[in-house]
Structure formats: structure tokens, C-alpha cells
Amino acid sequence: xxxxxxxxxxxxxxxxxxxxxxxxxxxxxxxxYQKIEDSFFLVIGTKTCGYFLQNAMGVMIFAEPRYxxxxxxxxxxxxxxxxxxxxxxxxxxxxxxRNPSVIVWIGTCTTEIIKTDLEGLxxxxxxxxxxxxxxxxxxxxxxxxxxxxxxxxxxxxxxxxDKAPVLEAEKKERNAISTLLNFGKxxxxxxxxxxxxxxxxxxxxxxxxxxxxVTQLTLELKRHGIKVxxxxxxxxxxxxxxxxxxxxxxxxxxxxxRTATTLMRRRKxxxxxxxxxxGPDGTRAWIAKICSxxxxxxxxxxEREAQIWQGLEDYIQLIRGKSVFFMGDNLLEVSLARFxxxxxxxxxxxxxxxxxxRYQAAELQLLEQTxxxxxxxxxxxVEKPDNYNQIQRIKDLNVDLVITGMAHANPLEARxxxxxxxxxxxxxxxxxxxxxxxxxxxxxxPLRRNHSLKDxxxxxxxxxxxxx
Amino acid sequence: MKLAYWMYAGPAHIGTLRIxxxxxxxxxxxxxxxxxxxxxxxxxxxxxxxxxxxxxxxxVDRHVLARGSQEKVVDNITRKDGEEHPDLIVxxxxxxxxxxxxxxENFVERASMTTQSDVLLADVNHYRVNELQAADRTxxxxxxxxxxxxxxxxELPEGKTAKPSVNIIGxxxxxxxxxxxxxxLKRLMxxxxxEVNEVIPDGASVHNLKRLPQAWFNLVPYRExxxxxxxxxxxxxAMATVDIAxxxxxxxxxxxxxxxxxLNAQGADVNYEDFIDHQTRHVSQAAWFxxxxxxxxLTGKKAxxxxxxxxxxxxxxxxxxxxGIHVVWAGTYCKYDADWFQEQVSEYCDEVIITDDHTVxxxxxxxxxxxxxxxxxxxRHVGKRLDIPCGVIAAPIHIxxxxxxxKPFLGYEGTNQVADLVYNSFTLGMEDHLLEIFxxxxxxDVITKGISADSDLAWTADGLAELNKIPGFVRGKxxxxxxxxxxxxxxxxxxxxxxxxxxxxxxx
Ligand code: SF4
Numbered sequence: 001x002x003x004x005x006x007x008x009x010x011x012x013x014x015x016x017x018x019x020x021x022x023x024x025x026x027x028x029x030x031x032x033y034q035k036i037e038d039s040f041f042l043v044i045g046t047k048t049c050g051y052f053l054q055n056a057m058g059v060m061i062f063a064e065p066r067y068x069x070x071x072x073x074x075x076x077x078x079x080x081x082x083x084x085x086x087x088x089x090x091x092x093x094x095x096x097x098r099n100p101s102v103i104v105w106i107g108t109c110t111t112e113i114i115k116t117d118l119e120g121l122x123x124x125x126x127x128x129x130x131x132x133x134x135x136x137x138x139x140x141x142x143x144x145x146x147x148x149x150x151x152x153x154x155x156x157x158x159x160x161x162d163k164a165p166v167l168e169a170e171k172k173e174r175n176a177i178s179t180l181l182n183f184g185k186x187x188x189x190x191x192x193x194x195x196x197x198x199x200x201x202x203x204x205x206x207x208x209x210x211x212x213x214v215t216q217l218t219l220e221l222k223r224h225g226i227k228v229x230x231x232x233x234x235x236x237x238x239x240x241x242x243x244x245x246x247x248x249x250x251x252x253x254x255x256x257x258r259t260a261t262t263l264m265r266r267r268k269x270x271x272x273x274x275x276x277x278x279g280p281d282g283t284r285a286w287i288a289k290i291c292s293x294x295x296x297x298x299x300x301x302x303e304r305e306a307q308i309w310q311g312l313e314d315y316i317q318l319i320r321g322k323s324v325f326f327m328g329d330n331l332l333e334v335s336l337a338r339f340x341x342x343x344x345x346x347x348x349x350x351x352x353x354x355x356x357x358r359y360q361a362a363e364l365q366l367l368e369q370t371x372x373x374x375x376x377x378x379x380x381x382v383e384k385p386d387n388y389n390q391i392q393r394i395k396d397l398n399v400d401l402v403i404t405g406m407a408h409a410n411p412l413e414a415r416x417x418x419x420x421x422x423x424x425x426x427x428x429x430x431x432x433x434x435x436x437x438x439x440x441x442x443x444x445x446p447l448r449r450n451h452s453l454k455d456x457x458x459x460x461x462x463x464x465x466x467x468x
Numbered sequence: 469m470k471l472a473y474w475m476y477a478g479p480a481h482i483g484t485l486r487i488x489x490x491x492x493x494x495x496x497x498x499x500x501x502x503x504x505x506x507x508x509x510x511x512x513x514x515x516x517x518x519x520x521x522x523x524x525x526x527x528v529d530r531h532v533l534a535r536g537s538q539e540k541v542v543d544n545i546t547r548k549d550g551e552e553h554p555d556l557i558v559x560x561x562x563x564x565x566x567x568x569x570x571x572x573e574n575f576v577e578r579a580s581m582t583t584q585s586d587v588l589l590a591d592v593n594h595y596r597v598n599e600l601q602a603a604d605r606t607x608x609x610x611x612x613x614x615x616x617x618x619x620x621x622x623e624l625p626e627g628k629t630a631k632p633s634v635n636i637i638g639x640x641x642x643x644x645x646x647x648x649x650x651x652x653l654k655r656l657m658x659x660x661x662x663e664v665n666e667v668i669p670d671g672a673s674v675h676n677l678k679r680l681p682q683a684w685f686n687l688v689p690y691r692e693x694x695x696x697x698x699x700x701x702x703x704x705x706a707m708a709t710v711d712i713a714x715x716x717x718x719x720x721x722x723x724x725x726x727x728x729x730x731l732n733a734q735g736a737d738v739n740y741e742d743f744i745d746h747q748t749r750h751v752s753q754a755a756w757f758x759x760x761x762x763x764x765x766l767t768g769k770k771a772x773x774x775x776x777x778x779x780x781x782x783x784x785x786x787x788x789x790x791x792g793i794h795v796v797w798a799g800t801y802c803k804y805d806a807d808w809f810q811e812q813v814s815e816y817c818d819e820v821i822i823t824d825d826h827t828v829x830x831x832x833x834x835x836x837x838x839x840x841x842x843x844x845x846x847x848r849h850v851g852k853r854l855d856i857p858c859g860v861i862a863a864p865i866h867i868x869x870x871x872x873x874x875k876p877f878l879g880y881e882g883t884n885q886v887a888d889l890v891y892n893s894f895t896l897g898m899e900d901h902l903l904e905i906f907x908x909x910x911x912x913d914v915i916t917k918g919i920s921a922d923s924d925l926a927w928t929a930d931g932l933a934e935l936n937k938i939p940g941f942v943r944g945k946x947x948x949x950x951x952x953x954x955x956x957x958x959x960x961x962x963x964x965x966x967x968x969x970x971x972x973x974x975x976x
Contacts, residue, residue: 018527019544024503046563046594047479050472052506054864069472074595076469077567086469093471109501109564113533140501141529212937216968311972388524388551407508407521414518434968462518 011368011378013355018384021407022329022353023056023423024049025138025148026106030057031427032152033066035208038236040100041067042090044118045108066098072110079114084121091129100131102159102237104152107137132237134159144353146255146330146426149208153232153259157206157267160232160243196222200294202229204241204269206259207252209431211235216432217252217277224291224298232259243267250290252277252431255331257359273359275366278332279339280308280436285366308433312343315440318447320344322400325393328352328385329405330426334360336403337379338367339436340443346376348397351385401446416460418446474826474846476776476801476864481562482507483602484590485523487610487693488558490641490669494610495554495585496523497544499537499565499572514870515641524548528564537570545579545587555674556586556610563594586674588613600692600776601804603640607669608696611677615704618678628682632736633663634727635683635701638694639670644779644863645877646670652879653689656714660724660740662731668697681705685730687723689713689878691777692802708733714878715782716886717754717790720747747880754883757891758790766793766894772836773798773817774829774843775862777805779877781812783842783861786886788816793890796836797821799829826850840893845869859893925951928963935967946971 026049029041043049050069057065070090075081091103107118122133136155138148205217205228218228230241232249243249245268251260254276263269274289275282284305291298309316324340326333328351337347357364371378382390387408394402394417402412402419409419424442429435450459481498485507488496498504508521526537526544545557559576572589580587591609592602618624634657639650650667657664665683666676685708686701688694698709708730714723721744728740748755757763771793773784777800784798799821800809806822814820821832830850833841841851841858845866851858860869861877876882927935938946946967953970954962 018502018529019524020502021505021508022503024501024506044469047475047598048481048504048563048594050475051478051482052503054474055506055510058866065473067473070469071472072469077595081469090469090471109528110567113564113567140503141533144502212934215934215964219965219968308972391520405509407505407512410512410517411520434972437972 011364012380013357013383014380015383016386016389018386020328020351020353020385020387020390021405023145023405024052024140025143025145025151026053026108026140027056027145028138028148028152029053029067029104029106030065032104032149032208032233035210036102036233036235036237038101038238039066039104040094040098040102041104041106042070042094043067043106043108044070044072044087044111044116045106046072046110049108049110066100068094077110077114083116084125087121088125088128091125091131091133095129095131100237102132102134104134104136104155106148106152107135107139109139109141112137112139112141132159144329144331146253146332147258147354149253150256150258153206153208153256154262156233156237156240157243157259157262159237160240160267162242162244162267164242164244196225197227198225198294198296200226200296201246201248202242202244203227203248203250203272203290203294204230204232204243205250205252206232206263207256208233209252210429213429213431213435216434220277220283220287220432221290224287224296224301226290226294226296232263243269246270248272248293250274250286251359252286253332254335254360254363257356260359273362275338275363276335277431278335279342279439280305280312280433281342281370282335282339282363282366283431283433283436285362289362304433308436312437312440315437315444316343318444318451319401319440322346322447323348323397324401324403324443325390325397325399326350326352327387327390327402327404327408327422328382329422332425332430333403334363334367334381336425336439338363338370339439341367341370341374341376341379343440344374347379348377348399349382349390349393350379351382351390353384355381355383401443403443414460414462418450420446476824476826476844476846478599479563480592480594480597480599480602481560481590483597483599483604484558484560484592484606486599486640486642487603487606487669488556488560488590489522490639490671491556491610492671492673493553493555494522494674495548495552495557496560497541497548497557498523498525498560498562499528499541499570500525500560500562501528501564504562504564511641514865514867516870522552522554523560528568533568537575541570541572541575542579545575546582549579549583549585554585556588557583558606558610559587559589561590561592561594566594586613586617598804600802603693604696607638607693608700610674611668611680611697612700614674614677615680624678625682628684628734629663629665631663632661632731632734632738633665633683635665635680635686636667637686637688637697638690638692639667640693641670642863643690643693644776644861644865644869645871645875648874648876649689649878649882651874652876652881653687653714655881656724656879657687659743660727661738662727681707683707684734684736685710685727687711687727689778691781691805691808713778713782715779715882716786717748717752717883719782719785720879720883752880752883754790754887757887758792762891763791766791766891768792768794769840769894770794770796770836770838771840771842772796772833772838773861774800774821774841774847776800777802777809777812779862780842781809782877783886784813784816787842787890791890796838797832799823799832840890842890842893857893859889861889925954925959926961928961931961931963931967934964 026043033041105118118135122135126133134155136152138151247269249263249269250272260271264271272293275285277283277286323346333350333352337350403422404419409421412419430439485496488494505525511517511521526541576587576589590606636653639646654664686698688698688711701707710726712723714720724740731738771787773780780800784795787793788795795817797819798813798817801824810820826846833850841847842861844862844864848858875885950967950970
């Protein structure tokens with residue numbers, strides 16, 4: 001690669017005021033309680049937290065979710081009530097009504113400020129009521145949006161069994177995937193099925209993804225003879241994967257740096273640092289990196305990537321040459337920008353709540369490489385952005401598409417600026433080869449809408465468009 | 469601590485922000501952690517607001533926790549003053565600032581020395597008041613601030629307007645059908661020959677607040693917001709208050725008669741009886757509806773009502789008094805104002821329920837099995853589960869409760885809307901019931917067969933399991949596409965890998 005030799009200028013990192021809009025990290029209960037089917041999430045906070053969840057979860061709230069607020073009252077704040085007794089009362093009620101396999105306590109800003117010792121209370125109560133209690137401090141003082149999942153998974157990592165049951169590994173069928181893959185096969189077939197895999201050290205993937213995506217990525221690695229021994233999290237708390245010292249782990253999402261650190265430091269696992277499997281380019285790089293760590297030669301990987309790109313061409317035509325601006329709120333920004341630049345877009349700015357340059361190193365490198373190969377300028381990466389300043393820049397740059405939160409989407413649209421609501425990327429299926437088209441479906445939607453409405457002449461719908 | 473899944477009224481700061489962002493050129497600055505500016509999402513989504521919601525946060529993070537907000541709050545206020553030039557900045561405490569116990573009052577004082585805009589600290593305590601009480605309080609606080617300021621400067625206009633005039637107090641952003649109600653009230657006032665002096669807070673400018681005392685009286689349509697302001701104006705400027713929500717035919721007439729009384733006491737000499745009679749008989753269809761055969765069929769049918777004070781009380785009276793419906797129980801979540809509710813509805817229903825626990829309400833609905841429910845979005849979902857239709861009459865509400873079309877609940881057009889809502893809820897239930905009696909829609913089986921008929925391909929267990937994970941409404945399409953793909957490629961069985969290969973190839 002000749003371009004790389006010319007040393008492209010390095011990525012430019014900036015940090016602004018942190019005055020930006022994002023979801024509170026407690027929102028992670030919305031998708032995690034669905035993912036971990038035998039869990040119950042108890043958010044220990046105030047009406048503010050409850051109000052946010054109630055509104056952000058939308059109709060999910062009516063489906064008797066396995067989540068509740070432990071709403072702190074004035075007596076809890078002034079320590080007139082005993083935290084332990086109060087939590088015990090609520091947890092017993094949860095045990096009686098729902099009988100979960102685990103109760104996850106989500107610490108909030110209030111428990112931080114009044115210094116409730118959740119980590120100290122949990123083991124005592126756990127012993128007393130006989131249900132595991134996992135504590136995650138996913139509050140708005142420290143974290144943004146998807147980082148909530150990171151704090152929960154980091155806490156769960158401590159609960160993974162540390163020894164595979166001796167000789168009984170197959171019979172146990174710990175994880176849902178092997179169960180699925182072996183569905184309907186006899187025990188003997190399962191043994192032979194293992195020979196489809198290369199002989200490599202156990203690999204555990206981390207990050208919560210919808211089950212179909214778990215299946216897709218697992219099959220994707222299987223094509224290259226790589227066996228996924230387990231996922232953190234799995235479908236049930238009782239099926240958390242075994243993590244022995246020396247196991248390999250790899251993250252599927254860019255916001256999981258604490259989990260990665262915990263797996264490396266506390267569980268002595270080896271982290272495979274790779275770009276994230278978002279977009280066909282990311283997916284290929286992710287698989288290639290895993291293969292290379294295990295000394296496996298990937299089979300037909302490039303052809304597969306090329307084939308996926310071909311299938312995207314009709315959507316790519318809509319965005320090629322256009323510009324995209326990420327205001328930043330969910331930490332998926334770098335991966336998405338890298339994919340969209342590969343699709344032919346330009347990207348002046350990637351806003352992001354928090355940038356872990358070590359955990360995202362491979363992704364950042366792929367971003368630089370992509371920019372240089374596509375011949376476009378490198379984006380500036382703005383950590384802790386300032387939404388007010390960003391809106392001035394959006395206007396100056398005259399961008400074609402802004403990826404942003406709902407607080408700004410309608411006001412920008414009213415000023416003739418196309419937007420895509422960023423939160424959809426966290427709930428849609430965007431990982432792996434199979435779902436690359438779904439990302440573009442989202443990204444192109446406002447542009448397709450513009451096309452349908454283009455002759456109507458009412459793209460600016462505020463009176464003083466100047467006063468942003 | 470209490471276990472809670474759902475709340476009817478939001479936290480205090482939401483109330484303050486609803487007031488602040490209802491005014492023009494008033495900016496709310498929340499003293500809050502990252503993530504508590506969810507108010508902006510709600511306003512932008514539910515109200516489909518074209519403008520940026522004038523609310524920002526002065527972020528409380530680890531740093532602030534360790535060392536206090538120090539210059540941060542002051543800087544944020546000054547910065548916003550320079551950027552947006554608002555008339556007023558309202559510093560809004562949250563649950564977090566309630567326990568940090570920083571001297572926010574002091575920050576406000578310091579900031580206001582350098583800002584062009586006025587600066588106020590909202591006087592609300594998260595642990596003492598809810599959204600509605602906080603909104604009531606904040607509106608009062610802003611009005612008092614500007615009236616006292618004007619008085620001190622000698623800028624208060626003298627006397628009343630020449631013609632009878634009114635202040636409409638309490639229509640806010642994110643209020644249930646408030647915009648439509650406000651239009652309807654202005655129309656009603658115009659019909660009565662009353663000038664609208666000021667409408668606050670929605671769309672108002674703080675500069676005009678000093679004109680409030682020029683009105684002949686104040687109309688407070690909602691029980692929850694505006695009462696405190698009206699009482700202040702009564703005490704300080706001897707202004708009369710009309711606080712009867714004109715919702716329903718009888719209550720609208722009562723409200724107008726009260727206005728008549730108030731105006732005549734100030735020498736207006738008006739008589740609205742002919743107007744009331746004409747509107748009742750010919751403009752509102754609700755009086756006629758209550759005589760019609762449709763409504764006769766509703767006689768004695770069972771209903772339950774739950775919501776905020778204003779809407780639940782008015783609805784209960786409409787159902788019982790104007791439509792002959794049997795209201796088994798009526799309830800409110802405004803616990804702090806329960807006596808008022810009791811007094812308003814007790815003669816129109818068998819039982820009164822005061823609670824903010826949605827499970828109590830859910831059980832109470834299941835217990836009486838009404839033919840229709842009138843409640844909030846939560847009761848609508850209880851209704852769905854129990855197969856009972858529900859008309860939504862109060863917040864908490866969803867985006868579908870912010871209709872684009874004109875749908876007031878107040879005034880004479882409001883009576884028509886309410887009649888439709890009631891009638892549709894009951895007939896919906898009846899139609900469903902009839903369908904069931906006569907065997908239901910018998911087309912279900914045929915449709916399902918259509919999808920899987922003439923399939924010559926076998927689905928493996930894993931393929932089928934994966935197919936079943938695909939949402940119902942697209943499953944048929946995915947199945948057809950996959951089978952076509954398999955047939956084209958000569959596969960005889962479809963497993964999970966074929967399924968996803970097909971998805972990639974057709975891009976669907
Ligand atoms: S930011 Fe803090 S107070 Fe606000 S919702 Fe999140 S955890 Fe609760």
C-alpha cells in the first residue's frame with residue numbers, strides 16, 4: 001500500500017465543554033433486561049430516573065418489564081431509613097413476584113452523592129435472600145448512554161464461572177449458541193461437529209446483541225473454523241460463559257472499554273483488539289484479526305466482503321459524495337463514520353462522548369487507513385462535544401446529513417438540514433455482513449425522504465432560519 | 469424507598485421547565501447530571517417543536533461533586549446570556565442539586581450582576597413537590613418577580629382596560645391539548661365580547677407581565693396550574709378569579725355565568741343567557757347527542773375515570789350528568805389536592821379513588837369490568853390487556869395525544885370532541901363484542917395458509933426457529949424471499965445459514 005507510506009496526517013482529537021445531549025446510562029436496562037431473560041433490574045434512584053426510563057422506553061413500559069425503580073424518598077436521603085432493610089424489603093418482594101436468577105442493582109447519581117455502599121450491601125443481602133445481586137454504577141455523573149451496558153457487563157464479568165466443568169463441557173452445553181448449532185443432532189454428531197473447528201484456545205465474545213445477530217456472527221466465525229465458546233452476556237444469567245485464565249476475548253461494540261479492562265486485569269484474559277464488526281469492512285477486519293491471532297488463514301473472506309458491497313450499491317449511490325456530521329451521543333460514532341467514509345461519504349466531524357484510544361485503537365487505525373484510501377480528509381474527533389457550538393459548525397459547513405439525538409432532530413429538519421436519529425443505531429441490528437444493509441437503510445432514509453418531497457418547495461419551515 | 473414502575477406526575481424540574489419554555493425568550497438552565505435534559509427530547513418529539521428547546525444543563529459531574537460547581541453555574545448563565553440574549557434565565561434545581569446543597573441563590577445573584585437578562589432560581593424542592601405543583605409555583609414566582617419589579621420602578625400601568633378583558637392563566641407546553649384549548653378559549657372570549665389581555669405562560673413575553681393587572685379578571689381553566697398566580701393577583705391587585713374549567717356543556721355554562729357575574733360586579737352589564745342557550749342547542753352537538761338514540765343506548769353503561777383533577781372531575785360530571793352513564797369510580801393522582809376532587813365528583817360516582825399507584829388502578833378496573841375506561845395512557849394499556857376500550861383524557865400521554873388536527877377539550881367545540889371520544893370508546897367495545905358473538909373475523913386461517921401454501925421446501929428446525937424470531941409483520945415476506953432464493957439455487961432444505969444468505973442476496 002503506497003499511500004500509507006506517505007504517513008497521512010494523524011487524527012485530530014479535541015475536547016469541548018461536555019455540554020451535549022445524550023441518554024442517561026441507566027437506559028441500558030431497557031435492552032439488557034430483554035437480553036438476559038432471567039434477570040431483574042432494580043434502578044435505585046429518584047423520580048427523575050424513573051421519569052426518564054418511563055418515557056424513553058416508550059411502549060415497552062407497558063409490557064410488565066423486568067425492571068423497577070427503588071424510588072428514594074426524603075427519609076432515605078437523610079438516612080432516617082436503613083438502606084439495608086429497605087433494599088431487603090424490595091428485593092424480597094421482587095423475589096416473590098418474579099423469582100429472577102439475578103437482581104442487578106443500578107446505582108444512580110443520588111446513590112453516588114449520598115454514598116450508599118451498594119457494593120458492600122449486595123453480598124450481605126445476596127447471602128440472606130439467596131439470589132445473586134450484581135451492582136453496576138451506571139449514573140449520569142460518570143457515564144453516557146451505552147456506557148451503562150459497559151458498567152453492567154464489567155460487573156457481570158466477575159460472575160462468570162472460572163472453571164469449565166471437567167470433561168463435561170459438551171454435555172453441559174453452557175451457551176445457547178452451541179445448543180442452537182447442535183440442535184437436533186446426536187451426541188456423537190456433536191463430537192464430530194467440533195472437528196469443523198480449528199484447534200484454537202477458547203474465544204469468548206463480549207457485548208449485548210440481539211439473538212439473531214449473535215447467531216450470525218457466530219456462524220460467520222464458524223466459516224473460518226473458529227469456535228465461539230461463549231458470549232458475555234448470554235441469554236440467561238445462569239448461562240454466563242466460563243472464563244479461565246488465558247482465554248481470548250473480543251469486543252463487538254466500541255463502548256465496552258471497562259468490560260475489556262476487567263476481562264484482562266481481573267480475569268486474566270487476552271484481548272483481541274480489532275475494529276468492530278460494523279459494516280462489511282469492519283466485519284472483515286474483525287474476522288481477519290481474530291483469525292490472525294489464532295494463526296488461521298481466512299477462507300473466502302474478501303470475496304464475501306466484496307459480495308456484500310455489491311448488494312449495497314443501490315443505497316451507496318444515494319450517499320456517495322455527501323457529507324455526514326456526527327454530533328455524538330452513543331460511542332458508535334467512529335465505527336459508523338469509518339463505514340460511511342468507505343461508502344464514499346465525507347465526514348468533517350465525529351462527536352463522541354468518550355474516547356478510549358487504547359480500546360478503540362484498531363478502529364481508529366482503520367478509520368485513518370480508510371480516509372487515506374478513499375482520498376478524503378480525516379475527520380476531527382470531538383470528545384465531550386458542545387452541542388451549541390456544533391450547531392454553528394453544522395450551519396457553516398452546510399452538511400448533507402446530521403446524525404443526532406431527538407432533542408435536535410426536529411429543529412434541524414425545520415431549518416432544512418437532514419437528520420437521522422442516532423438512538424436508532426443502538427437498537428437496530430447493525431453488526432456483521434448480514435446487517436450492513438440495515439445501517440444504510442437508516443442512513444439513507446432521510447435522503448430518500450428528501451427525494452420524494454423534493455419538488456414541494458418547503459424545506460425550510462422556520463421564520464427566522466438565521467437564529468439557530 | 470418504594471418500588472415503582474410508573475409515575476403519573478413527573479419530577480419537579482419538569483414542571484419548572486414546562487413553564488420556562490412556554491414563555492418566549494426565557495431560558496432554563498438545569499443544575500443536573502448529563503442525561504437529565506431528557507425534557508428537550510420530549511418537547512421536540514411530542515410537541516414536534518420546530519425550535520430548539522431553550523433548556524440547557526450546567527452539568528454536574530465527578531469534578532463538581534468533588535469541588536462544587538464553583539464558577540461553572542455562573543459561567544453557564546453568563547454564556548447563555550451572551551449567546552441567546554434571553555429576557556430571563558431560570559436556574560432549575562433537580563433531585564441532584566437538592567441534595568448537593570450548594571448555594572444556588574448566591575450563584576444567581578453573582579450571575580445577574582453581569583448578565584443583560586434577569587436571572588431567577590426556581591423555588592422548588594424535588595422531594596416536596598411534583599411536576600404540577602412545581603409548574604404552579606414557578607409561574608407564580610415569575611409573575612410576582614416581574615410585577616414587583618415593575619412596581620418598584622413605577623412602571624405598572626394604571627387602571628383597567630376600557631372594555632372587559634381577561635387573562636388566561638395556565639396553558640403550557642406539554643399540557644394535554646393545551647394549544648387547542650387556548651384557541652377555543654380565545655374564541656369563546658371573542659364571542660362573549662371580552663378582550664384577551666394576556667395569555668400566560670404559553671407564548672407570552674415576560675415584558676408584558678406588568679400588564680396583567682389591567683384585565684378585569686383572570687380565567688384559570690386548569691385546576692393544577694395557575695391557581696397560585698391567580699391568588700397572588702387577587703391579593704395584590706384585587707383581581708377576580710374564575711376557576712371553573714369550561715369542560716362539558718353544563719360546566720361551560722357555569723363558567724360563563726360566573727364570568728358574567730364577575731363582569732357585572734365591575735359595572736359591565738352583560739347578559740350571556742341567550743348566548744349559552746344558542747350555543748347549547750345549536751353549536752355544540754353534545755346536548756343534542758345526549759337526547760339522541762345513540763346516547764340512549766349508553767344509558768346505565770359502566771365506566772371508570774382516572775386522571776388529573778381537572779380532566780377526571782370534568783369527565784366524571786359529563787358522563788354522569790350529561791350522558792346518563794354509570795361512573796362506578798372516579799379517581800385522581802393529584803393526591804396533594806384530593807379534597808377538592810372528592811368534593812367535585814362524589815355525587816356523580818359510586819366511589820372515589822385517590823392514588824398514584826397504577827397497580828391499584830389496574831386492579832380497580834379489573835374488579836368492576838367497565839364497558840369503557842377514561843384515563844391516561846397507562847389505563848389505555850390496562851384496557852388493552854383486559855379488552856376494554858379506553859379514551860385518553862389526561863397526561864401522561866404519548867405522541868398520538870398531540871394531534872395535529874383541532875381537538876380542544878374545553879369550550880363548545882370541546883364538548884363535541886368529548887362526545888365523539890365517549891361514543892367511539894363505547895361503540896368500539898360493542899362492535900368487538902358483537903363480532904365475537906357472531907364468530908369474529910373468520911379470515912385468519914385463510915391468510916395464514918396463503919403464506920405457506922405450495923411450499924415444496926423443507927425448513928430445518930434451526931431455520932424455522934430463526935424464522936420465528938423475525939417480527940410477525942415481515943416474516944411472510946422473508947419466508948417467501950428465502951424460499952425463492954433456495955429454489956433458484958437448488959437447495960432442498962432451508963437452514964439458518966440459507967436464511968441469512970438469502971437475506972444478504974436480496975437485501976431484504
Ligand atoms: S443522570 Fe443521574 S439522576 Fe438523572 S436519570 Fe441518570 S442516574 Fe438518574
